[in-house]
Amino acid sequence: MTSPKTSQTMKPATAAKKLGVYLEATPAEFQEGLITRDELHALQTDPPQWLQDLRNNGPHPRPVVAARLAVSISGLARAGYTEPLTTAEIEDLRAENPEWLQREREIQADVQAEAERVKEAKAAKAKARH
Incomplete structure (x- = not known):
C-alpha cells in the first residue's frame, strides 16, 4: 500500500513572492504557516480582500x-x-x-x-x- 500523496508546501516568503506582495504587509496567519500549492492557487484565482488591497495599494x-x-x-x-x-x-x-x-x-x-x-x-x- 502506498501512503496518500501529501501536498507540497512553501514558506510564506515564497508564496508572497509568487503573489507579488510584500510579506510583512500580509496578515499574521499568512506569515506564520506553510502554504500549500492548492492554497496558493486558491489565493491566485479568488484573492481575498486583504490580497486585493495589497495588490492595489x-x-x-x-x-x-x-x-x-x-x-x-x-x-x-x-x-x-x-x-x-x-x-x-x-x-x-x-x-x-x-x-x-x-x-x-x-x-x-x-x-x-x-x-x-x-x-x-x-x-x-x-x-x-x-
Whole structure:
C-alpha cells in the first residue's frame, strides 16, 4: 500500500513572492504557516480582500515597484529606494519624474532593446542552420 500523496508546501516568503506582495504587509496567519500549492492557487484565482488591497495599494515589494516604474531593481537601489513603496508613492514618483527615473528608464529600455536584438540574432542563426 502506498501512503496518500501529501501536498507540497512553501514558506510564506515564497508564496508572497509568487503573489507579488510584500510579506510583512500580509496578515499574521499568512506569515506564520506553510502554504500549500492548492492554497496558493486558491489565493491566485479568488484573492481575498486583504490580497486585493495589497495588490492595489501596497506596500509593494521592489520587483513590483521596479516594474511599475519601468526600471530595474538595481536602478531603484542606485536611486536609494530599497524599501517597499505604496501605489500612491509610485504615482507621485511618476508624476514628479525626477532625473534619476528618466535616466534609469533609458537604461532599462536600452537593456531590453539589446536583449531583443540578441534574441533575434539567435533566432536568425538557428534558422540559417536548418
